Amino acid sequence: MLPYGAGNLTPEVFASRGESYLRANYGLAKAPRHGGLAESSVRVQAGNCSGHAEVSYKLLAASETDRPVARVSSLMVDHAFCMIGDPRDPTQEAVIVDAWPTFPGAFRLEDGKQSIMGEAPTVVSWTRAGPKPALSLDIEGLKPVPFEEIQGFFKSLDVPNVPGKKLENFIVEQNARSKFMFSSLSTMENPATTYVTDWTSETVQADEIPGKYFHEKFEGLKAGKKHGF
Numbered sequence: 001m002l003p004y005g006a007g008n009l010t011p012e013v014f015a016s017r018g019e020s021y022l023r024a025n026y027g028l029a030k031a032p033r034h035g036g037l038a039e040s041s042v043r044v045q046a047g048n049c050s051g052h053a054e055v056s057y058k059l060l061a062a063s064e065t066d067r068p069v070a071r072v073s074s075l076m077v078d079h080a081f082c083m084i085g086d087p088r089d090p091t092q093e094a095v096i097v098d099a100w101p102t103f104p105g106a107f108r109l110e111d112g113k114q115s116i117m118g119e120a121p122t123v124v125s126w127t128r129a130g131p132k133p134a135l136s137l138d139i140e141g142l143k144p145v146p147f148e149e150i151q152g153f154f155k156s157l158d159v160p161n162v163p164g165k166k167l168e169n170f171i172v173e174q175n176a177r178s179k180f181m182f183s184s185l186s187t188m189e190n191p192a193t194t195y196v197t198d199w200t201s202e203t204v205q206a207d208e209i210p211g212k213y214f215h216e217k218f219e220g221l222k223a224g225k226k227h228g229f
Contacts, residue, residue: 001055001139002099004046010183010229011102012046015220018160018167019147020046026150027051042142044150049100053080056099058137060084061127067092068129072121079116080124081187083109087120101184102217103191103209116187172227183221183229 005012007024023046027037034040038058041051057071060082067085074081079100087094087109094109096117109117151161160167175181185191 002041002046002052004044005102006048006052006100007046008048008180008182009100009102010181010224011185011217011220013171013181013220014168014223014227014229015216017163017165018171019163021167021171022150022154022161022163023147024048024051026145026153029153030145038137039142042137042139043145045144047100050080052099052104053082055137056082056097057125060097061125062136066129069127070121070123071125072123074116074118074121076114076118077116079187081117081121083121083123096187098187101186102221103186105186105188105191107188107193107195111188111190111193113187113189116184168227181229183224185221 004016004020004023007013007021009020012020023044024041027034027040027044027047028051030044031037031040034043036054037047037051038054041047041055047055053071057069061069065084070083072081072083073079081096081098081100083094083096085092085094095106096109096112097106098104098112109119109121154161160170171181
């Protein structure tokens, strides 16, 4: 859905030669015109943590659930994600859905990195349990923005608009001033955590990902290291 990933994560930015940076920032700039950040992120096929969180929230909240769904933010760092369940309710186990990291995941709140998640995330938006048809994301109706349009926007700002070395160097220079880039591979404390359900003996590996995806992101991470990340 957001195949170019984040515009502020080292593996995604350098795996795409800077294209994810252009796409994510264009999505942020044009969110009001596109109908909201979730819609804009889908149209540009990239987003920072807020974009990923908004897309996840609309998809989760539009489904019938037996627990409330929340779009939340961390008190520890500047980070947005989603939560299923209410951590204040002792009968529920809160589950985090974080689509932003290089290796996204769904895991128990207590299994997240406390330095990022904290014990009590701040609720930004909240929906009750049950069907919620008012919240939806028309994936089929959201047409991708042509990359040429995105390039034209950045050309008008005198920003390098062609994926490659010049754009990568620009991103490195900008990061030296404002420190917006991250190398968050996962927001789980232990990505190798195995979950077992109550109703089956099958296990689920929290860090299970396709090999092709892993190698692509690993190459981006190595390229980022060459730039000092």
